[in-house]
Amino acid sequence: MATRVRSYSKINLGLAIGPARADGFHALTTLYQTLAAHDLVTVAAELLAPGAESRLLLTTNDRRVPTDGRNTAWKMVERALGELGVRAEVSIHIEKRLPVQGGLGAGSANAAAALIGLERELGVRLEGGARLRIAAEVGSDVPLFLLGGAVLGLGRGEEVYPMPELPACSCVVALPSVGVSTPAAFREWDTQQMQLTAEAASDRLKRLSQAIAAGLCEPHSSGVFSASGEGLAGNPLSALVRTGTNAELRNDFEEVVFRQHPALFQIKRTLEGSGCEYAALSGSGSALFGLYRTDDAASEAVRRLEQLGVASLRTVTLPRSEYWSGMVEQVGSCYSSRQ
Numbered sequence: 001m002a003t004r005v006r007s008y009s010k011i012n013l014g015l016a017i018g019p020a021r022a023d024g025f026h027a028l029t030t031l032y033q034t035l036a037a038h039d040l041v042t043v044a045a046e047l048l049a050p051g052a053e054s055r056l057l058l059t060t061n062d063r064r065v066p067t068d069g070r071n072t073a074w075k076m077v078e079r080a081l082g083e084l085g086v087r088a089e090v091s092i093h094i095e096k097r098l099p100v101q102g103g104l105g106a107g108s109a110n111a112a113a114a115l116i117g118l119e120r121e122l123g124v125r126l127e128g129g130a131r132l133r134i135a136a137e138v139g140s141d142v143p144l145f146l147l148g149g150a151v152l153g154l155g156r157g158e159e160v161y162p163m164p165e166l167p168a169c170s171c172v173v174a175l176p177s178v179g180v181s182t183p184a185a186f187r188e189w190d191t192q193q194m195q196l197t198a199e200a201a202s203d204r205l206k207r208l209s210q211a212i213a214a215g216l217c218e219p220h221s222s223g224v225f226s227a228s229g230e231g232l233a234g235n236p237l238s239a240l241v242r243t244g245t246n247a248e249l250r251n252d253f254e255e256v257v258f259r260q261h262p263a264l265f266q267i268k269r270t271l272e273g274s275g276c277e278y279a280a281l282s283g284s285g286s287a288l289f290g291l292y293r294t295d296d297a298a299s300e301a302v303r304r305l306e307q308l309g310v311a312s313l314r315t316v317t318l319p320r321s322e323y324w325s326g327m328v329e330q331v332g333s334c335y336s337s338r339q
């Protein structure tokens with residue numbers, strides 16, 4: 001038997017970049033939201049006798065994905081076996097459906113999915129704190145995938161806090177053909193922001209935190225919350241975006257990435273057409289997303305992107321309960337392609 005795990009993606013509803021830290025990372029405040037669009041990660045694992053060496057085999061349908069110790073899923077499994085103090089033979093197959101270097105956290109999600117598959121296969125579960133710790137060692141974006149739904153990311157993005165559920169809504173992700181390197185985007189940010197004092201850089205983080213808190217609080221504090229509104233109307237996501245748009249909900253990477261790739265700004269404008277609640281770059285890009293009030297509005301966005309010659313995918317935002325309920329499936333053979 002093997003375990004197949006839906007390795008869901010994320011967008012960053014807002015992302016503020018703070019000062020560069022001594023360890024080479026940047027302080028961040030970000031609001032992650034998981035999406036239903038996913039890769040498939042299939043794990044088969046068997047315990048080995050004490051004294052044997054662990055054996056890992058990683059395969060994938062995408063030539064750009066490393067199949068050795070550089071792969072995020074490999075790193076995660078190696079660390080998890082070490083933490084559990086066991087030896088095992090582990091096969092991982094990654095069926096890539098999401099873009100590589102897209103800003104959708106696909107590689108990071110693969111790492112979390114591999115851990116979840118491994119635990120299922122071995123019938124063990126790492127303690128919660130240890131899971132988050134090794135996830136953070138593998139990458140700043142990995143821990144969010146151990147929570148799912150709407151997640152606040154602090155520190156370098158690895159310090160994660162579950163936020164109130166935001167109801168699912170239609171999402172269109174535009175997939176420009178360029179890839180953006182995350183470290184290069186951070187370096188470019190530093191070059192552009194050299195004149196900013198550390199205090200001013202920290203203030204950016206605070207302003208986004210305040211926008212998130214104010215937005216998530218608004219439907220409750222104003223007494224207008226209603227589940228009966230059409231699409232996004234009257235829900236906390238809508239309130240967040242409405243409050244945030246007037247304040248600080250944005251992605252700082254846009255300042256860097258749009259300058260280097262002006263076509264991406266054009267795509268954001270296209271996503272912002274009728275019925276769009278909010279559109280932004282995700283992470284360091286190159287993917288951009290738009291959130292829509294209705295399915296018709298999302299279809300219209302896809303059509304307009306097609307006219308521009310830009311590929312896209314239609315998906316929905318994935319609240320935490322749905323993130324976990326549909327994630328795992330037991331399969332007969334490791335590489336079966338049934339979905």
Ligand SMILES: C[C@](O)(CO)[C@H](O)COP(=O)(O)OP(=O)(O)OC[C@H]1O[C@@H](n2ccc(N)nc2=O)[C@H](O)[C@@H]1O
Pocket residue numbers: 012015024025026027028030103105108138139140141142155156157182183186283284
């Ligand atoms: C841009 C985002 O996708 C936003 O969600 C993430 O911050 C990136 O997370 P990730 O891909 O998991 O990134 P990591 O693998 O941890 O880091 C890759 C590289 O990006 C830079 N990096 C990353 C995160 C951060 N807070 N500051 C940084 O400066 C560092 O140069 C680091 O070596």
Ligand SMILES: Nc1ncnc2c1ncn2[C@@H]1O[C@H](COP(=O)(O)OP(=O)(O)OP(=O)(O)O)[C@@H](O)[C@H]1O
Pocket residue numbers: 064065066070071072073094099100101102103104105106107108110111141182283284285
């Ligand atoms: N499991 C994996 N899947 C995809 N890429 C991987 C994986 N493991 C390592 N990599 C390497 O990581 C690089 C970035 O991958 P990824 O697709 O996660 O970027 P991303 O979508 O920009 O993620 P993020 O939003 O976290 O910045 C790739 O160029 C690839 O060489």
